[in-house]
Amino acid sequence: MKFKSDSHNDYGKFKLDLKSIEKNPFEQFNRWLSDAQKADFIDANAMSISTVNADGKPSSRIVLLKQFDENGFVFFTNYQSRKGKDIEVNPNICALFFWDKLERQIRIEGTIEKISLLESEQYYHSRPYQSRIGAWASEQSQILESRFTLIRKVAKYITKYPINPPLPPFWGGYRLIPEYFEFWQGRESRLHDRFSYQKGDRNWEIQRLYP
Numbered sequence: 001m002k003f004k005s006d007s008h009n010d011y012g013k014f015k016l017d018l019k020s021i022e023k024n025p026f027e028q029f030n031r032w033l034s035d036a037q038k039a040d041f042i043d044a045n046a047m048s049i050s051t052v053n054a055d056g057k058p059s060s061r062i063v064l065l066k067q068f069d070e071n072g073f074v075f076f077t078n079y080q081s082r083k084g085k086d087i088e089v090n091p092n093i094c095a096l097f098f099w100d101k102l103e104r105q106i107r108i109e110g111t112i113e114k115i116s117l118l119e120s121e122q123y124y125h126s127r128p129y130q131s132r133i134g135a136w137a138s139e140q141s142q143i144l145e146s147r148f149t150l151i152r153k154v155a156k157y158i159t160k161y162p163i164n165p166p167l168p169p170f171w172g173g174y175r176l177i178p179e180y181f182e183f184w185q186g187r188e189s190r191l192h193d194r195f196s197y198q199k200g201d202r203n204w205e206i207q208r209l210y211p
Protein backbone atom coordinates (compact mmCIF):
# COMPACT_ATOMS: atom_id res chain seq x y z
CA MET A 1 0.00 0.00 0.00
CA LYS A 2 1.13 3.53 -0.79
CA PHE A 3 -0.21 6.82 0.46
CA LYS A 4 -0.68 9.57 -2.11
CA SER A 5 1.92 12.33 -1.96
CA ASP A 6 -0.84 14.88 -1.29
CA SER A 7 -2.69 12.72 1.27
CA HIS A 8 -1.08 14.49 4.20
CA ASN A 9 -2.94 17.23 6.06
CA ASP A 10 -1.49 20.68 6.14
CA TYR A 11 -0.97 22.00 9.65
CA GLY A 12 -1.36 25.47 11.04
CA LYS A 13 -3.71 25.57 14.03
CA PHE A 14 -1.08 26.92 16.42
CA LYS A 15 2.44 28.30 16.49
CA LEU A 16 5.39 28.24 18.81
CA ASP A 17 7.94 31.05 19.12
CA LEU A 18 10.60 32.30 21.48
CA LYS A 19 8.23 34.93 22.89
CA SER A 20 5.54 32.47 23.91
CA ILE A 21 7.59 29.37 24.81
CA GLU A 22 8.20 28.72 28.52
CA LYS A 23 11.82 29.07 29.66
CA ASN A 24 11.41 25.89 31.70
CA PRO A 25 10.69 22.76 29.62
CA PHE A 26 8.65 21.15 32.41
CA GLU A 27 6.31 24.16 32.33
CA GLN A 28 6.10 23.99 28.54
CA PHE A 29 5.34 20.26 28.84
CA ASN A 30 2.68 20.94 31.47
CA ARG A 31 1.04 23.50 29.20
CA TRP A 32 0.89 21.11 26.24
CA LEU A 33 -0.23 18.13 28.32
CA SER A 34 -3.05 20.26 29.81
CA ASP A 35 -4.11 21.26 26.28
CA ALA A 36 -4.11 17.56 25.29
CA GLN A 37 -6.22 16.66 28.32
CA LYS A 38 -8.75 19.32 27.35
CA ALA A 39 -8.71 18.11 23.72
CA ASP A 40 -10.34 14.88 24.84
CA PHE A 41 -7.87 12.22 23.74
CA ILE A 42 -8.60 8.72 25.08
CA ASP A 43 -5.14 8.60 26.68
CA ALA A 44 -3.56 12.06 26.47
CA ASN A 45 -0.86 10.74 28.84
CA ALA A 46 0.15 7.84 26.55
CA MET A 47 3.79 8.01 25.46
CA SER A 48 6.05 5.84 23.39
CA ILE A 49 9.14 4.74 25.30
CA SER A 50 12.20 3.57 23.37
CA THR A 51 14.91 1.49 24.96
CA VAL A 52 18.08 -0.07 23.54
CA ASN A 53 19.18 -3.62 24.34
CA ALA A 54 22.64 -5.08 24.97
CA ASP A 55 23.16 -5.55 21.20
CA GLY A 56 22.35 -1.88 20.48
CA LYS A 57 18.94 -2.74 19.03
CA PRO A 58 16.11 -0.30 19.84
CA SER A 59 12.48 -1.16 20.66
CA SER A 60 9.50 1.05 21.48
CA ARG A 61 6.17 0.59 23.23
CA ILE A 62 3.39 2.76 24.66
CA VAL A 63 3.10 3.27 28.42
CA LEU A 64 1.04 5.72 30.46
CA LEU A 65 2.69 8.67 32.13
CA LYS A 66 1.44 8.56 35.72
CA GLN A 67 3.32 11.35 37.47
CA PHE A 68 5.65 14.15 36.53
CA ASP A 69 7.40 17.07 38.14
CA GLU A 70 10.85 18.64 37.84
CA ASN A 71 12.40 15.38 39.08
CA GLY A 72 11.17 13.52 36.03
CA PHE A 73 8.48 11.48 34.30
CA VAL A 74 7.17 8.34 36.00
CA PHE A 75 5.56 5.24 34.50
CA PHE A 76 4.85 1.80 35.95
CA THR A 77 5.68 -1.61 34.59
CA ASN A 78 7.14 -5.06 35.20
CA TYR A 79 10.87 -4.73 35.95
CA GLN A 80 11.49 -8.14 34.30
CA SER A 81 9.78 -7.20 31.02
CA ARG A 82 11.72 -6.66 27.82
CA LYS A 83 11.94 -2.92 28.52
CA GLY A 84 13.08 -3.68 32.09
CA LYS A 85 15.90 -5.91 30.80
CA ASP A 86 16.98 -3.23 28.31
CA ILE A 87 17.02 -0.59 31.03
CA GLU A 88 19.24 -2.83 33.21
CA VAL A 89 21.97 -2.76 30.56
CA ASN A 90 21.31 0.71 29.14
CA PRO A 91 19.68 3.47 31.21
CA ASN A 92 19.31 5.84 28.22
CA ILE A 93 15.73 6.14 27.06
CA CYS A 94 13.61 8.34 24.84
CA ALA A 95 9.93 9.19 25.34
CA LEU A 96 7.63 10.53 22.64
CA PHE A 97 4.19 12.12 22.83
CA PHE A 98 2.10 12.78 19.71
CA TRP A 99 -1.24 14.60 19.84
CA ASP A 100 -2.53 14.67 16.27
CA LYS A 101 -5.50 16.97 16.85
CA LEU A 102 -3.13 19.56 18.26
CA GLU A 103 -0.46 18.92 15.59
CA ARG A 104 2.12 18.52 18.35
CA GLN A 105 4.95 16.18 19.20
CA ILE A 106 7.30 16.18 22.20
CA ARG A 107 10.52 14.21 22.41
CA ILE A 108 12.19 13.72 25.79
CA GLU A 109 15.60 12.06 26.15
CA GLY A 110 17.35 11.16 29.36
CA THR A 111 18.34 8.47 31.76
CA ILE A 112 16.13 6.32 33.87
CA GLU A 113 16.07 5.10 37.45
CA LYS A 114 13.72 2.99 39.54
CA ILE A 115 11.52 5.06 41.84
CA SER A 116 11.60 4.24 45.57
CA LEU A 117 9.82 1.18 46.91
CA LEU A 118 7.55 3.46 48.94
CA GLU A 119 6.47 5.41 45.84
CA SER A 120 5.78 2.15 43.95
CA GLU A 121 3.78 0.83 46.90
CA GLN A 122 1.70 3.98 47.12
CA TYR A 123 0.81 3.81 43.45
CA TYR A 124 0.25 0.03 43.41
CA HIS A 125 -2.22 0.24 46.31
CA SER A 126 -4.14 3.02 44.56
CA ARG A 127 -4.92 0.68 41.62
CA PRO A 128 -8.12 -1.37 41.27
CA TYR A 129 -7.96 -4.90 42.75
CA GLN A 130 -8.04 -6.60 39.31
CA SER A 131 -5.07 -4.54 38.11
CA ARG A 132 -3.11 -5.42 41.24
CA ILE A 133 -3.83 -9.13 40.66
CA GLY A 134 -2.95 -8.70 36.98
CA ALA A 135 0.48 -7.42 37.94
CA TRP A 136 1.09 -10.66 39.90
CA ALA A 137 -0.27 -12.89 37.14
CA SER A 138 1.59 -11.40 34.16
CA GLU A 139 5.16 -12.47 33.48
CA GLN A 140 5.24 -9.54 31.10
CA SER A 141 6.98 -10.19 27.75
CA GLN A 142 7.57 -13.93 28.44
CA ILE A 143 6.07 -16.52 26.10
CA LEU A 144 2.53 -17.44 27.16
CA GLU A 145 1.40 -20.87 26.06
CA SER A 146 -2.33 -20.04 26.03
CA ARG A 147 -4.82 -17.49 27.32
CA PHE A 148 -6.12 -20.21 29.63
CA THR A 149 -2.74 -20.33 31.42
CA LEU A 150 -3.07 -16.61 32.13
CA ILE A 151 -6.65 -16.97 33.42
CA ARG A 152 -5.50 -19.82 35.68
CA LYS A 153 -2.72 -17.67 37.09
CA VAL A 154 -5.18 -14.84 37.75
CA ALA A 155 -7.42 -17.32 39.64
CA LYS A 156 -4.40 -18.57 41.61
CA TYR A 157 -3.50 -15.06 42.78
CA ILE A 158 -7.13 -14.21 43.63
CA THR A 159 -7.13 -17.28 45.91
CA LYS A 160 -3.75 -16.37 47.35
CA TYR A 161 -4.61 -12.69 47.90
CA PRO A 162 -8.41 -12.39 48.27
CA ILE A 163 -7.85 -8.95 49.77
CA ASN A 164 -5.00 -6.49 49.71
CA PRO A 165 -2.39 -8.09 47.43
CA PRO A 166 1.12 -6.84 48.28
CA LEU A 167 3.33 -5.09 45.74
CA PRO A 168 5.00 -7.77 43.57
CA PRO A 169 8.79 -7.52 44.00
CA PHE A 170 9.19 -7.40 40.19
CA TRP A 171 6.76 -4.53 39.59
CA GLY A 172 7.07 -0.76 40.08
CA GLY A 173 7.86 2.63 38.64
CA TYR A 174 10.65 4.11 36.58
CA ARG A 175 11.51 7.79 36.46
CA LEU A 176 12.88 9.31 33.26
CA ILE A 177 15.22 12.15 34.19
CA PRO A 178 15.36 14.43 31.14
CA GLU A 179 18.49 15.96 29.66
CA TYR A 180 16.90 17.05 26.39
CA PHE A 181 13.42 18.09 25.24
CA GLU A 182 12.12 18.88 21.80
CA PHE A 183 8.76 20.53 21.13
CA TRP A 184 7.32 20.31 17.60
CA GLN A 185 4.36 22.33 16.45
CA GLY A 186 2.95 21.63 12.97
CA ARG A 187 2.80 24.71 10.70
CA GLU A 188 1.74 25.55 7.17
CA SER A 189 3.55 23.99 4.17
CA ARG A 190 5.74 21.77 6.40
CA LEU A 191 7.48 24.86 7.83
CA HIS A 192 6.94 23.57 11.34
CA ASP A 193 8.14 25.20 14.56
CA ARG A 194 10.70 23.19 16.54
CA PHE A 195 12.44 24.12 19.77
CA SER A 196 14.96 22.10 21.74
CA TYR A 197 15.98 22.46 25.38
CA GLN A 198 19.41 21.11 26.36
CA LYS A 199 20.19 20.83 30.04
CA GLY A 200 23.14 23.05 30.98
CA ASP A 201 24.98 23.49 34.28
CA ARG A 202 22.52 26.04 35.60
CA ASN A 203 19.62 26.30 33.21
CA TRP A 204 18.10 24.98 30.01
CA GLU A 205 19.47 26.24 26.72
CA ILE A 206 16.71 26.80 24.14
CA GLN A 207 17.35 26.59 20.37
CA ARG A 208 15.05 26.81 17.36
CA LEU A 209 15.66 23.93 14.92
CA TYR A 210 14.99 23.62 11.21
CA PRO A 211 11.84 21.58 10.71
Ligand SMILES: Cc1cc2nc3c(=O)[nH]c(=O)nc-3n(C[C@H](O)[C@H](O)[C@H](O)COP(=O)(O)O)c2cc1C
Pocket residue numbers: 043046059060061062063064065075076077078081082083084140141
Ligand atom coordinates in the same frame (compact mmCIF):
# COMPACT_ATOMS: atom_id res chain seq x y z
C1 LIG B 1 -2.50 2.79 25.58
C2 LIG B 1 -1.53 1.79 26.16
C3 LIG B 1 -1.08 1.98 27.46
C4 LIG B 1 -0.16 1.09 28.02
N1 LIG B 1 0.32 1.34 29.28
C5 LIG B 1 1.27 0.53 29.80
C6 LIG B 1 1.88 0.86 31.06
O1 LIG B 1 1.60 1.92 31.68
N2 LIG B 1 2.79 0.00 31.54
C7 LIG B 1 3.17 -1.14 30.87
O2 LIG B 1 4.01 -1.88 31.38
N3 LIG B 1 2.65 -1.45 29.67
C8 LIG B 1 1.70 -0.64 29.12
N4 LIG B 1 1.17 -0.93 27.89
C9 LIG B 1 1.64 -2.16 27.18
C10 LIG B 1 3.00 -1.87 26.53
O3 LIG B 1 2.83 -1.12 25.34
C11 LIG B 1 3.83 -3.14 26.23
O4 LIG B 1 3.10 -4.03 25.39
C12 LIG B 1 4.24 -3.89 27.50
O5 LIG B 1 4.66 -3.00 28.52
C13 LIG B 1 5.38 -4.87 27.20
O6 LIG B 1 6.46 -4.15 26.66
P1 LIG B 1 7.94 -4.76 26.56
O7 LIG B 1 7.82 -6.20 26.15
O8 LIG B 1 8.62 -3.93 25.53
O9 LIG B 1 8.59 -4.62 27.92
C14 LIG B 1 0.28 -0.05 27.28
C15 LIG B 1 -0.18 -0.22 25.96
C16 LIG B 1 -1.05 0.69 25.42
C17 LIG B 1 -1.47 0.52 23.97
